[in-house]
Structure formats: structure tokens, C-alpha cells
Amino acid sequence: xxxxxxxxxxxxxxxxxxxxxxxxxxxxxxxxxxxxxxxxxxxxxxxxxxxxxxxxxxxxxxxxxxxxxxxxxxxxxxxxxxxxxxxxxxxxxxxxxxxxxxxxxxxxxxxxxxxxxxxxxxxxxxxxxxxxxxxxxxxxxxxxxxxxxxxxxxxxxxxxxxxxxxxxxxxxxxxxxxxxxxxxxxxxxxxxxxxxxxxxxxxxxxxxxxxxxxxxxxxxxxxxxxxxxxxxxxxxxxxxxxxxxxxxxxxxxxxxxxxxxxxxxxxxxxxxxxxxxxxxxxxxxxxxxxxxxxxxxxxxxxxxxxxxxxxxxxxxxxxxxxxxxxxxxxxxxxxxxxxxxxxxxxxxxxxxxxxxxxxxxxxxxxxxxxxxxxxxxxxxxxxxxxxxxxxxxxxxxxxxxxxxxxxxxxxxxxxxxxxxxxxxxxxxxxxxxxxxxxxxxxxxxxxxxxxxxxxxxxxxxxxxxxxxxxxxxxxxxxxxxxxxxxxxxxxxxxxxxxxxxxxxxxxxxxxxxxxxxxxxxxxxxxxxxxxxxxxxxxxxxxxxxxxxxxxxxxxxxxxxxxxxxxxxxxxxxxxxxxxxxxxxxxxxxxxxxxxxxxxxxxxxxxxxxxxxxxxxxxxxxxxxxxxxxxxxxxxxx
Amino acid sequence: xxxxxxxxxxxxxxxxxxxxxxxxxxxxxxxxxxxxxxxxxxxxxxxxxxxxxxxxxxxxxxxxxxxxxxxxxxxxxxxxxxxxx
Numbered sequence: 001x002x003x004x005x006x007x008x009x010x011x012x013x014x015x016x017x018x019x020x021x022x023x024x025x026x027x028x029x030x031x032x033x034x035x036x037x038x039x040x041x042x043x044x045x046x047x048x049x050x051x052x053x054x055x056x057x058x059x060x061x062x063x064x065x066x067x068x069x070x071x072x073x074x075x076x077x078x079x080x081x082x083x084x085x086x087x088x089x090x091x092x093x094x095x096x097x098x099x100x101x102x103x104x105x106x107x108x109x110x111x112x113x114x115x116x117x118x119x120x121x122x123x124x125x126x127x128x129x130x131x132x133x134x135x136x137x138x139x140x141x142x143x144x145x146x147x148x149x150x151x152x153x154x155x156x157x158x159x160x161x162x163x164x165x166x167x168x169x170x171x172x173x174x175x176x177x178x179x180x181x182x183x184x185x186x187x188x189x190x191x192x193x194x195x196x197x198x199x200x201x202x203x204x205x206x207x208x209x210x211x212x213x214x215x216x217x218x219x220x221x222x223x224x225x226x227x228x229x230x231x232x233x234x235x236x237x238x239x240x241x242x243x244x245x246x247x248x249x250x251x252x253x254x255x256x257x258x259x260x261x262x263x264x265x266x267x268x269x270x271x272x273x274x275x276x277x278x279x280x281x282x283x284x285x286x287x288x289x290x291x292x293x294x295x296x297x298x299x300x301x302x303x304x305x306x307x308x309x310x311x312x313x314x315x316x317x318x319x320x321x322x323x324x325x326x327x328x329x330x331x332x333x334x335x336x337x338x339x340x341x342x343x344x345x346x347x348x349x350x351x352x353x354x355x356x357x358x359x360x361x362x363x364x365x366x367x368x369x370x371x372x373x374x375x376x377x378x379x380x381x382x383x384x385x386x387x388x389x390x391x392x393x394x395x396x397x398x399x400x401x402x403x404x405x406x407x408x409x410x411x412x413x414x415x416x417x418x419x420x421x422x423x424x425x426x427x428x429x430x431x432x433x434x435x436x437x438x439x440x441x442x443x444x445x446x447x448x449x450x451x452x453x454x455x456x457x458x459x460x461x462x463x464x465x466x467x468x469x470x471x472x473x474x475x476x477x478x479x480x481x482x483x484x485x486x487x488x489x490x491x492x493x494x495x496x497x498x499x500x501x502x503x504x505x506x507x508x509x510x511x512x513x514x515x516x517x518x519x520x521x522x523x524x525x526x527x528x529x530x531x532x533x534x535x536x537x538x539x540x541x542x543x544x545x546x547x548x549x550x551x552x553x554x555x556x557x558x559x560x561x562x563x564x565x566x567x568x569x570x571x572x573x574x575x576x577x578x579x580x581x582x583x584x585x586x587x588x589x590x591x592x593x594x595x596x597x598x599x600x601x602x603x604x605x606x607x608x609x610x611x612x613x614x615x616x617x618x619x620x621x622x623x624x625x626x627x628x629x630x631x632x633x634x635x636x637x
Numbered sequence: 638x639x640x641x642x643x644x645x646x647x648x649x650x651x652x653x654x655x656x657x658x659x660x661x662x663x664x665x666x667x668x669x670x671x672x673x674x675x676x677x678x679x680x681x682x683x684x685x686x687x688x689x690x691x692x693x694x695x696x697x698x699x700x701x702x703x704x705x706x707x708x709x710x711x712x713x714x715x716x717x718x719x720x721x722x
């Protein structure tokens with residue numbers, strides 16, 4: 001796991017080492033073990049290395065033995081041993097034991113299709129010194145980030161936006177349309193980002209850059225089908241097939257020349273991942289978790305039970321509201337994106353704990369909810385659709401009370417109000433975004449906080465209309481469940497969740513996260529699975545629970561789902577809150593940043609300052625405003 | 638209490654609490670429940686009505702007919718105040 005950066009001059013001039021040094025120097029935490037720079041005429045690559053595989057000879061940028069191809073690579077190709085053998089059989093020779101060299105030779109053999117042979121998490125660039133062509137690629141799920149920018153004489157790329165902004169010709173401005181998308185979907189629609197003229201390569205895509213011509217091509221998408229694969233086969237057989245896939249996904253993710261640990265959240269997904277590691281590797285495993293003083297968020301009893309059951313050596317870090325407020329500026333420096341929840345902040349503390357214990361690699365349970373029917377948004381959509389088929393029913397909307405048992409404010413609501421909030425109209429039922437409408441409409445209300453001038457730049461732009469125009473053909477014929485999964489896996493997972501809670505928080509402390517549930521074979525298995533095996537009535541991750549039987553504690557299998565959450569807005573309004581909060585939320589600072597209306601922000605923050613807990617929307621609003629103000633102070637001129 | 642006073646009080650509360658002071662966004666007939674007033678905000682709205690106008694609002698009275706718009710909420714409070722006198 002590493003940081004990468006590079007440049008291709010389109011005017012025929014030579015890449016400059018000073019520029020590359022400035023770019024890679026912005027990412028020291030992504031690669032504290034070594035740095036490298038290589039310039040080949042118009043192209044230049046930089047690399048910051050976190051050594052995990054082939055510690056001795058895996059330095060980068062790396063070239064083929066003939067010096068024709070150069071690569072800078074962030075990530076892991078987990079099936080590199082099998083690919084290497086395949087390539088050796090085809091006559092290729094290797095000078096190192098690294099997966100980096102496997103990419104180079106796979107590119108020589110398969111060309112741009114080499115990525116279809118990879119099982120891993122990657123962002124890389126290859127420079128062909130003969131054809132003067134640069135090939136860049138990002139993994140299927142979007143685990144590893146890859147941003148780029150085009151200036152009048154250069155194409156620039158890097159693992160993080162701050163490395164691009166190290167180049168003076170890259171603007172440091174918010175993109176109002178990108179912000180409008182974020183204040184709807186929580187994420188942008190790639191290639192857009194929160195910043196003007198900075199793009200991201202979408203997950204599952206590769207690109208070619210030759211001269212000033214940039215061509216982006218999709219090489220993979222999740223193969224959702226109409227109503228799931230209706231093949232016969234009993235549940236037990238399917239559960240065994242899933243377990244077999246997960247076991248192999250875990251096995252290849254244990255390939256490392258440094259010790260591997262595991263996150264243990266107290267839920268099913270990480271408990272299964274940990275159980276599979278224990279099954280494959282006989283060593284005593286180190287596990288890590290977060291605890292909260294606030295019982296509403298704490299899952300430590302389940303974590304300890306899982307640890308005892310799986311015989312791991314367990315460490316945890318306690319997170320308070322004050323901790324969240326304290327580290328939030330650092331968190332935003334790493335996310336490079338506005339947030340609506342504080343949840344990444346505890347993850348930042350967790351990766352620090354991992355690193356302090358001498359670990360560079362952890363396996364986690366991320367990705368199970370998207371592929372196997374775990375998210376509450378899917379359950380919510382199922383209930384709303386069931387009710388929408390008979391809108392006059394008195395009892396169908398009572399099922400809404402089954403949603404979100406972990407949210408006390410929600411449970412206190414009169415059923416009548418929930419009926420209004422989750423109301424289903426005939427128009428809603430026809431919407432391709434049915435599953436996500438409540439979330440997106442609630443988030444979009446926060447645009448009322450935008451300053452008039454900022455809103456004027458957005459104009460009449462309609463984010464949902466743009467998304468509607470990019471939906472794949474056949475989307476309307478997919479199962480409703482599959483449609484919701486697609487929106488979650490395509491946009492929210494890589495654009496918000498994996499970046500803000502995955503790569504960025506782990507890499508902040510030079511830790512590499514690995515995700516067995518995001519193995520493309522598991523994702524494809526999930527996409528083809530009939531809905532009834534993902535959510536049986538309202539029982540989420542039904543098949544996964546079957547697969548887990550006997551491997552994880554019964555109490556964890558049976559417990560109601562509790563998504564990972566952290567204390568929100570109130571963290572920033574304690575009497576001991578850090579000074580930056582007041583400074584950045586002051587009318588002057590808000591006006592200077594130019595994104596929000598200072599009176600609107602003042603009304604919002606006065607609720608919290610007055611001791612109110614605030615509604616869900618208010619909490620999202622405070623976190624969104626503060627994170628954006630932090631971005632403005634750290635990234636924008 | 639005059640209708641215009643009740644309207645002003647409720648509008649001010651809704652605009653300040655749910656619309657971040659952006660009053661231009663609230664028409665008299667704008668749907669409130671599940672729209673202006675979000676899922677957790679209704680309790681806050683009901684508590685405000687009870688405390689400010691000294692009335693009691695039962696759970697089953699949280700309906701579109703009573704609180705579905707600013708116009709309806711004003712009518713609802715007027716009826717409640719008449720009952721109290």
C-alpha cells in the first residue's frame with residue numbers, strides 16, 4: 001500500500017523532478033518506508049512506499065527488465081502468485097517477488113485487458129516509453145483512490161487530491177456542481193469531485209493518456225440480473241458456495257510479508273472475516289476494535305465475546321466526543337471531502353491503534369452489507385414498497401417501527417409522523433431511485449444552507465437528473481433490491497464509505513485495509529443471488545448468516561443489526577470544544593469561505609450551542625458545514 | 638389571539654427550526670410533515686405548539702389534516718384555542 005503521483009507533459013517538454021517531489025511529499029503517511037522518482041522524457045512517476053510484499057526488492061517506480069515499461073502502483077494484486085506462475089509458463093522471467101512486476105508482465109501479455117485478470121485493490125499508472133502512452137487503472141470496487149487533473153501543458157495524477165494541489169497550476173476551488181451532488185448523494189458522480197478541475201477515475205475503469213488525448217474505458221461492472229439467479233439449489237448449498245468464496249477471498253488477502261491483523265466490530269461481517277483468518281492461519285491473531293463511552297454506540301460486549309470465541313489477542317481504543325472533535329481537522333485533511341457523519345473520526349483512532357501495535361495490514365468486514373443485503377436502507381425500501389402497494393392500509397406502515405431499533409429518537413416518533421416521512425406516492429414507486437429517495441431528499445434539504453452566490457453558480461442543475469441519464473440500460477428491469485444495491489455499491493460505497501472510512505482513515509496511519517467481501521467473485525455472487533436469500537422477509541443478510549453458523553458466536557448471529565455509528569453534532573459544542581470550531585463557524589469565516597449563508601449557519605449552530613441535540617438533519621448539517629469549512633481552510637484559496 | 642399572530646409565530650418557528658431561517662422557502666400550503674418537518678422534528682414541532690399556545694396535541698392528532706401545512710396548523714391551533722375558552 002502506497003502513495004503514487006505522476007505527470008505527463010503534453011507539450012513535449014521533460015517532466016520535472018521538483019514537481020514530482022512536491023507531489024509525493026504531500027502523501028508521506030501513505031508510504032513512510034521509501035520514496036522513489038523516475039523520469040522518462042515527458043513522463044515522470046513518484047512513489048511513496050509502505051512495504052508489505054517483497055520488502056527487499058519491491059521498490060518503485062519499477063520497470064520491466066528491458067526498461068520499456070515503467071510503473072507506479074498503489075495496492076495489492078492478491079492473486080499475483082497464480083498470475084506469476086501463468087506468466088512464467090508463457091515464458092516471462094521475473095527479477096523480483098513482488099506483485100508490481102506481475103502487473104508489468106501481465107500488461108505485456110494481455111495489454112489493457114490485464115486488469116480483468118487481477119483480483120485485488122489497485123491504482124496504478126504504466127508508462128510505455130516506446131509508444132509514449134500512459135495507462136492508468138483503478139480496482140473494481142474503488143478501494144484505492146486515483147485522482148487526476150489536466151492543465152494547459154500537463155496531465156497529472158495522484159492517490160490524493162492534495163498531491164495534485166501541490167502543483168501551482170491546479171486550482172484550489174470548490175466545484176459548486178460537485179458540492180450539489182455531495183449534498184444529495186453524499187458522494188459525487190465520478191469523475192467529478194468536490195473540487196473544480198480535479199477528477200477521479202471511476203472504480204472499474206482504466207484510462208489511456210497519449211499526448212493531450214485522454215480516453216476512459218470501463219472494464220467491469222457489477223452483473224446485476226433481473227430477479228437474481230433462479231437456479232435450483234437449496235439454501236445450504238448456496239451458503240456453502242458463499243463460504244467457500246469468502247474463505248478463498250480471505251486466504252489470498254493474507255498474502256503479506258508483514259503480520260496481518262483484523263478489525264472486530266462486534267457485528268457478523270468482521271466476526272466471520274476473523275473466523276476465516278483463524279481457520280486459515282493457525283497463529284494467534286491480533287484483533288482491534290473501537291469502544292465508546294456512550295452506550296448508544298458501544299459494541300464492546302459483542303467484541304469481547306467474539307474475541308474470546310475466536311481466541312484472538314484483542315486491543316481496543318476508547319473514543320469520546322472530545323476525541324472526535326479533536327481529530328476532526330486531521331480527518332478532513334485525509335477525506336478531502338465533506339462529511340455528514342463523524343464516523344470516520346473513530347476509524348482514524350482505530351488505525352492509529354493498529355499502527356501503534358506494529359501492524360501495517362488489517363482485514364475488515366467492509367462490503368458485506370452492499371453485496372449481501374445488509375443495509376437498513378434496503379429493509380426500509382422493502383417496507384415502503386410493501387406499504388405503497390396498499391397505501392390505505394392501517395397496519396402496513398406499522399412495520400416502519402421495525403426500522404432503526406438503535407435510534408431512540410426515531411423510536412419515540414408517533415407512528416403518524418413516520419407515515420408522513422416515509423410516505424409512498426405512485427410517483428415514488430415509479431422512481432428508479434425509490435430506495436434512496438428519503439435519504440437523498442433529506443440530505444438535499446441541507447442545500448438551504450448554501451449562500452445565494454454559491455447556489456447561483458449551481459443554477460438549475462439537477463443532480464438526480466444527471467444520475468438518471470447515466471443509469472445502465474436494463475436498470476428498470478432489475479429487481480428493486482438490485483436497483484438499491486447498485487446505487488449503494490456504485491456511488492455511496494466508493495464515493496463516501498470506502499474513501500472516508502476505508503482507505504483514507506487507514507492510510508492516515510500507514511495501515512492497509514483489505515476487504516474479503518469486496519473480492520469481485522463475492523460481489524458477483526451477491527449480484528446474482530435471488531433477493532429472498534439476501535433478505536428473507538425482513539431478516540437481513542439471510543444467506544450470510546447461514547454461512548456463518550458455527551463459525552461465529554450465536555449471540556452475534558442473532559443480535560439485531562447495529563450499523564457502525566458515532567456521536568454527531570454535540571461533539572463540537574461541548575464547553576471544552578476545540579477553538580477551531582468557533583473560529584470556522586463564525587459569520588466571518590463562513591462568509592469568507594463563500595459556500596454557506598452565514599445567518600443560516602448561525603441559526604443551525606445556535607441550536608447546538610443552546611444545548612439541543614438537534615434532529616437528524618441538523619446533525620448532518622452541522623457535520624457537513626464544519627467539514628466543508630475545514631476543507632475550505634485546508635484546501636481552498 | 639389573531640390568526641395573523643398565530644401564523645407569524647408558527648411560521649417563524651418553522652423557518653428558524655427547519656429551514657435555517659430561509660423563510661422564502663415556506664409557502665402557506667407547503668407540505669410540512671415528512672417535508673419541512675423531518676422525521677425527528679415532529680416531536681419538536683408538537684412540543685412548540687403545546688408550550689407556545691398552551692394546548693394539548695395527541696399522537697393521533699398528528700395528521701396531514703391538522704399539521705400538514707402552515708395553513709392547516711394555524712386552523713388546528715385556532716380550533717384548539719376555541720375549545721380551551
